[in-house]
Amino acid sequence: MNGRVAMGGWVDSQYSxxxxAFADQMNTGRAAGAAVAVVQDGRLVLDLHAGWQDPTRSVPWSARTLTPLFCLGKAVTALAVLMLASRRLVDLDAPVARYWPAFGAAGKDQVSVRQLLSHSAGLPAFPIPRPARLIPYWQILVNDLANAAPLWPPGTAVAEHALTYGHLVGELVRQVDGRTLGVFLRDEIARPAQLDLALGLNPKQQTxxxxVRHADEQWLPRTLGLPYTPRQRALDCPVGAFDPDVINSAYCRGAPLxxxxxxxxxxxxxxxxxTVLSASRHQNASLLDPVLATDLGRVHIEGYDLVLNRSVRRGLGVIIExxxxxxxxxxxxxxxxxxxAAGRIVVYLSSELxxxxxxxAILKAARGCG
Incomplete structure (x- = not known):
């Protein structure tokens, strides 16, 4: 490391x-703070953090700093359903309405769990404009989705369910298991494996x-795109979901989004x-049935994503390269x-949107190691 940015953590020499690369990126000053971790063949080989928790640079980023995962949370949410499927409580090819009867309204009675998990249910956007202050009100947003008609016949198009995914999949978990998604993640994933993951932060966790902040003033309008397009509709309801003032607020940090x-x-x-990779590679069923762990990472639908505006190959909560x-x-x-194939996992989390x-850059460097 060149020493210009204070860093913490450790790294195996093989991944220097x-x-x-992480130091170089942090030294650009674009991100106030960030963290990176690499696991190779089940072993943590790199765990680094640098910078600050806040844009004013008053609180150093530590090994315990919590970052909103944004879209990475969709993979975690999908994992909850796959765990229920591993326990034979959910059939991925069954209609969602079998487990969540209200969801069958407006022509959605045959939408399958698999379509829900692979962003092909035709529900990329909340149907009713809602203000940011309603983010904590799970039932209002879930009811909106239950009553909504698909924007196109389910299974016929690919479109990132940008903000709806967590509510759709999370409500399926609640209907099957009885616990909210946040409680399920805490009881079934975070606590058993001693992982620092949470949905709905308590006051102590919020410290x-x-x-988060935007990389530049034009990032949000540039990201939302043209009004009334599938992309803008998917990303801008509830209004303010990508606004730092909303995301950083106590009510949003404690809410289920x-x-x-x-x-x-x-x-x-x-x-x-x-753990998921181990289940698929070594037939280790500690978290998921090995067949389902493999299913997560195979292509279920592909095509031009009407929200991401590019071609994608969708797995279950993930994109396949x-x-x-x-x-x-x-x-x-x-x-x-x-x-x-390499037995490697790379995770990068930043405060910079x-x-x-x-x-x-970090992924490129990781591919050159090992």
Whole structure:
């Protein structure tokens, strides 16, 4: 490391190039704070953090700083359903309405759980404009989705369910299990594996939360795109879901908005998906049935994504790359990259919304190691 940015953590010498890439990115000054973790063949080989929790640089980023996962939270949410499927409580090819009867309204009675998990249910946007102050009101938003008609026949198009995904999948979990998604994640994933992951932060956890900010003033309008398009509709309801004043507020940090504010550390996310990878590679069923763990990372639908505005190959809560690797690249710049062939997982979390350069540089460096 060149020493210009104070860093904490450690790295196996084999992955020193990732450490250097992380230092280089932090030294650009684009991100106030960030963290990166790498797991190789089930072993944590890099766990680094640098910078500050807040844009004013008064609270140093620590190993315990919690970052909103944004789109990475969709993979965690999908995992909850796959755990229920591993217990034979959910059939991925059954209609969602079998478990959540109200969802069958408006022509959605045959939408399958698999379509819900693969962003092909035709519900990329909340149907009723809602203000940010309603983010904590789960039932209002869930009822909106239950009563909504699909924007197109389910299974016929691909479109990132940008903000709806967490509510759709989270309500399925609640209908099947009885617990809210936040409680399920705490009881079934975070506590048993001693992972720092949470949906709905309590006041003590909120003191560890990073404050997000936009990379530049034009990031949000540039990201939302043209009014009334599928992309703008998907990303802008509830209004303010990507506004730092909303995201950093106590009411939003404590609310269930799983497509945005599942919070965690890079180390915890990497270790969680290391368990998934182990199940698929070594037939280890400690978290998921090995067949379902493999199913997560295979292509279920592909095509031009009407929200992301590019071609994608969708797994269950993740995107599949041409080389067989899978994961999630969040709009803001966070990254989960799982390479089954190499046995490697890379996670990058940042407080900066809109800087994708750092994640790309770090992933490139990781691919050159090992």
């Amino acid at each position: 190039a990732v450490c250097d 560890r939360a990073a404050q 799983p497509a945005v504010n599942i919070y965690g550390t890079a180390r915890s996310v990497a270790m969680l998906f290391s 041409d080389d067989g690797s899978w994961g999630v690249g969040a709009l803001g710049g966070n990254l989960l990259a799982v390479d089954p 809109g800087d994708e350069h750092a994640a790309a």
